[in-house]
Amino acid sequence: MKCNIEYIGKSRQGITKYYCTAHKSFAYDKLGNKLDECLWINKEIYDNGLNIKQNEIKNINIRYENILENVIPKIIINDNEFNGILEYDNSILTYKDFGGIMLAKLNNVPLEIVKCSHCARYHSDNGRFAYTSHRIHLCLYCGHLFRAKEKNIGSELAMIYNIPEIKLKDKLLKIDDACCVEYDMLKGTLLINNQNVNKVLLKNKELDIVEFLNNILENEF
Ligand SMILES: [Zn+2]
Ligand SMILES: [Zn+2]
Ligand SMILES: [Zn+2]
Known part of the structure; x- marks a missing residue:
């Protein structure tokens, strides 16, 4: 395209x-x-679009192979890797939107239906905007800023899927050089190097998983 x-x-x-x-x-x-x-x-x-309303979606996973080195995740749909965009109605979603929903769910923030006043398309917040509510939004479809009535966070994915909260176990995991992050959006599971944990020990520093991922992905919007 x-x-x-x-x-x-x-x-x-x-x-x-x-x-x-x-x-x-x-x-x-x-x-x-x-x-x-x-x-x-x-x-x-x-160039590769999948309509998520016309196709049966059983599971959507994203996987950051090593989030310490690369913040672009792989998308896995119905157990197959998918290198493309997802579409429905007027929405076009990329891996950034999946990263955004992961952050929003980790931070337990309410997700709302937010619409651009310039182009009338719906709005998704990613990177740090997925966990920091804001009033002035940048519409990614038309590039204009628009103002919401109240501070909020938008998500198009949450408009069509029931996305569960992420439950983390109270456990610490030591990380060396590799940190694989896998998120199953429809189940609400998050695994760090195949384990469900809420803290990591990285370079002798203990980090809360939410803070850790917020920091790494803050600029992915
Ligand atoms: Zn372009
Ligand atoms: Zn717009
Ligand atoms: Zn926004």
Whole structure:
């Protein structure tokens, strides 16, 4: 899928902003110059869409093979690895949205239906926005900021699935160089190196799992 880059206005500093509505990503440099291609890295995933309303979804898992080195998870649907985007109605979801739902559920925050006032599409919050409620949202479909009535956190996945809370066991796990994180969204299980724990010991530091993942994934929005 090719970029579809549109002018979306100026920043407060007067820099012209461009947005790619094909890949839900910005497309301008520091000086406000329009880029030929947007900043989204793995554009090929947009060529492979799966409609989650028209296909039977029995399970959705995401797996960060080693989250200390790579924050892009694999998506596993109905036990098969899926390298693409998920669609339904007007929603297009990527691995970032799955990371967002994992963070929101870990932090036990309420998820609401949030709609962009510019393009009327629904909104999902990822990275640190998935656990920090906010009033001004950045719509990833049109690139505009919009204001909600109250501070909140949006999720399109929570609009169509009943996503359980994540229950962690009170247990400490020592991590060396590899930290595999597996999240089963519809069951609500989270495993760190195959174990259900709520704390890790990393470089002799004890970390709460929620804080640990919040920090690692804060910029994945
Ligand atoms: Zn693009
Ligand atoms: Zn919008
Ligand atoms: Zn938001």
